[in-house]
Amino acid sequence: AQSVSQHNHHVILSEAASLELGCNYSYGGTVNLFWYVQYPGQHLQLLLKYFSGDPLVKGIKGFEAEFIKSKFSFNLRKPSVQWSDTAEYFCAVSHNAGNNRKLIWGLGTSLAVNP
Amino acid sequence: DADVTQTPRNRITKTGKRIMLECSQTKGHDRMYWYRQDPGLGLRLIYYSFDVKDINKGEISDGYSVSRQAQAKFSLSLESAIPNQTALYFCATSDFTSGRGETQYFGPGTRLLVL
Numbered sequence: 030a031q032s033v034s035q036h037n038h039h040v041i042l043s044e045a046a047s048l049e050l051g052c053n054y055s056y057g058g059t060v061n062l063f064w065y066v067q068y069p070g071q072h073l074q075l076l077l078k079y080f081s082g083d084p085l086v087k088g089i090k091g092f093e094a095e096f097i098k099s100k101f102s103f104n105l106r107k108p109s110v111q112w113s114d115t116a117e118y119f120c121a122v123s124h125n126a127g128n129n130r131k132l133i134w135g136l137g138t139s140l141a142v143n144p
Numbered sequence: 145d146a147d148v149t150q151t152p153r154n155r156i157t158k159t160g161k162r163i164m165l166e167c168s169q170t171k172g173h174d175r176m177y178w179y180r181q182d183p184g185l186g187l188r189l190i191y192y193s194f195d196v197k198d199i200n201k202g203e204i205s206d207g208y209s210v211s212r213q214a215q216a217k218f219s220l221s222l223e224s225a226i227p228n229q230t231a232l233y234f235c236a237t238s239d240f241t242s243g244r245g246e247t248q249y250f251g252p253g254t255r256l257l258v259l
Contacts, residue, residue, distance in 0.1 A: 038184075063247070072234060073187075073250040119186065123246070131177075131202075132248060136186040 031056045033122050035135035042110050043143050050105040050138050052094075052120035062103040063121040063132070064094055073119065079103065090114070112144045147171045148251035150235050156257045157225050165220045165254050167235030175238040176218040177248065178202075178210060180231040187234070193218055194240075225258045232256075 036051040054060065062079040077088025084096040094105045103120060120135040148169045157163050167176065178190040179202075189202030191210040199212055207229060211219045222229055233254045240246040 061246070065250075072252045073236075075247060075249075078247060121248075131189065131192065134187045136184065 031122070031124065031133050033120055033133050033135040035118075035120050035138050037138045038136070039139045039141075041141045041143065044112055045109050046142075048105070048107040048110045048114070048140070050118055050120075050140070052103045052105065052135060053101050054103070054120075054122040054133070055101065056122065056124045056133075057101075058124050061123045062094070062096055063123075064088065064092070064103070064105050065119045065121065067117045067119065067137075069116065076105070076118070110140075110142050112142050114140060115142045116140060148235060148237055148249055150233075150251040150254050152254060153252065154255045156259065158259050159224075159226055161225050163222050163225055163256075165222075165233055165235075165256070167218045167220070167251055169216050169218075169235075169237045169249075169251075171237050171239070171249060172215070173237035173239055173249075174215060175240050175246070176212070177236040177238070178208075178218065178220045179234045179236065180204070180229075181234060181253075182231050190220065190233075222256075222258075225256075227258045230256060230258045 032055045034053045064076040065073040066076045067073045077086045079086045079096045087093045092107050117137045119137045121132045123132045151166045174195045177192045179187045188204050193199045193212045209221045235251040236248040238246040238248045
């Protein structure tokens, strides 16, 4: 079965530290990849997505992610985090084959940024 | 996303009661989803609908039912609520186009407490 693994369940950083959150998936075919963010008390918002083309994807609020097909990975990065980045981050994957596809979600990574 | 609304936003109910959570969208999307979110378990898919006549069970559909009243409306019912259905419920829509990727857009969520 397809799965998405987020290695870090809880991350604590100080402001200005660099961030990298890991995401690996198990599907071997063509995939669409997503990172969503959920700020405290809010709904999920799309941070960035990869469908095709340049494997380095830039999203909102200074986030970026790199799709490495050979490693089945789509890690999220930010060079300098802010207190306002405190949130839960979800990686999701859908395989780009057929019409009956759904998103497979990782369990999420909780990020706390200390001021 | 303001284009996807959920009512109620918060609900407290008692074991055995029937309740309905409603979702409306103005995005014109055919596809709609119901998820529940529990701490440490990420997002789990309850039901999804690819159009008004197409409704499918997700990974945790037991104890839930849905109704797709129109393209814009997708309701989730708990026929006889039980305490382990206490969770945060999200509705989502997606902009699926055949042969291309799709992005899901989430409502603000309904926080349900079953006593």
